[in-house]
Amino acid sequence: MKKIRMGIVGLGRLGLKHAEDLAFKIPNAELIAVCSIKKEEIDYVQSSWNIKYGYTDYYEMIRNAELDAVAIVSPSPVHCAQIEAALEAGLHVFSEKPLGVTVEECKLAERAVEKHPDKVFMLGFMRRYDPSYAYAKQKLNEGAIGKPFLLRATSADPEKAVVGAIKFAATSGGMFLDMMIHDIDLARWFLDSEARSVYAVGGCYVHKEFGQFGDSDNACALMQFKNDTMAMFYSGRTAPHGYHVETEIVGTKGTLRVGATPQKNLVTIFNEHGAVQECVSGFPERFEQAYLLEKQEFINCILENRRPEVTVYDGTKSTEIAYKATESFRENKLVVID
DSSP: OOOOOEEEEESSSSHHHHHIIIIITTTTTEEEEOOOOHHHHHHHHHHTTSSSSEEOOOOHHHTTOSSEEEEEOOOOOGGHHHHHHHHTOOOEEEEEEEOOSSSHHHHHOOOOOOOOTTTTTTEGGGGGSSSSHHHHHHHHTTTTTSSEEEEEEEEEEEGGGGGHHHTTTTTTTOOHTTHHHHHHHHHHHHTSSEEEEEEEEEEEESOOOGGGOOOOSEEEEEEEEEEEEEEEEEEEESSSSOOOOEEEESSOOOOEEEEEOOOOOOOOOEEEEEEEEOOSSSHHHHHHHHHHHHHHHHHHHHTTTTTOOOOOHHHHHHHHHHHHHHHHHTTTTTEEOO
């Protein structure tokens, strides 16, 4: 079996998850190199998993002639430059979202991808590969709810994870780019259109620290799309019950709802608190299968010489919409998207 030899940059919570999948769970992938600015993270992965190469310099790693591809799970502001450099080095590229934190950066990535049509580029909008979301898309295509006209999305991180969000608030791009962008991509996908206008509101209701970065800890956005469909978004960082991702698509003949209750599994605990269903702890748990399936698709695209469904242009479009939502939030006005 031919194996795609992978390197990865970024070994934080999500990076470690991607690295573990590539090292142990995808048969036709082989993780041979890891990169982090933290030497202790490199040492841990190399010694525990027997990884051949470890780097603190990304640009040194992508010069490794043994590599076929790289996974980019680094801070958002460096994604586009790292994408361009990897493609120039002759590597296939998988990059986590967002594509970039400005539209200008995204255009740089677009040009780099267009310059290297022989290389596979894939962006990590993993929710499209979640079995439940993929099934909902299938039912939409089959006409199960008629013509969809409204998407309602909730994405809430648990309060217990807010310390990490505050730590990276200066470089995350903000609520709309860092969190809501997943729901924006789903809205484009499910409603089959691009956004026409957006009005966003929010505030620092629990953690004032986000305010110094022009960010919020809870925010909402209302969008109209070019085909006259609508989307309503809520994103927050202070959910007391756990990680909560819920999506509802309303059509002319019915409704689809994904994740209405963020339950951990099908177990109900009956005790002094009543009938309790535990919630998932975070995105690595809720979307474990989706993360695995998207990387398997990336590897398959390389082996089969084809292009993934999620493109660099999806990254640009979603970033543009998220950026306009941020503008609307900060200036408290309706923003029309060109």
